[in-house]
Amino acid sequence: MDALSAGLKKATIATAQRHLFLCMGPDCCVPAHAEALWEHIKQRVRETGVQAMRTKAQCFRICTGGPWIVVYPEGVWYGDMTKERFERILTEHLIGGAPVSEWVAAKNAHCTL
16 A cells, blocks of 8 residues: 555545644634643544544634634534533534534534534
């Protein structure tokens, strides 16, 4: 398998149903806290078998109320992310299909959820 094929397979591009982007700061949150959250998200996505790609982002340009996570293809934005909040989002949104409405800070205009 060549390097490109291996990378595409590792990123789960062929099977991913969602894509999670996590803002790592530095202006909206402490980067070390975001990094610990990132490790938790990676572990829990693997453990649950959720078909989701994960990407770290340096800055979403919101610069307050982070860490932020956005879930695509829905385009649902959640701020003030913690491990505990992610657990509920994992259960209700990523597995159950219903965004956690009281934590949704924004949705892309095309979102029908």
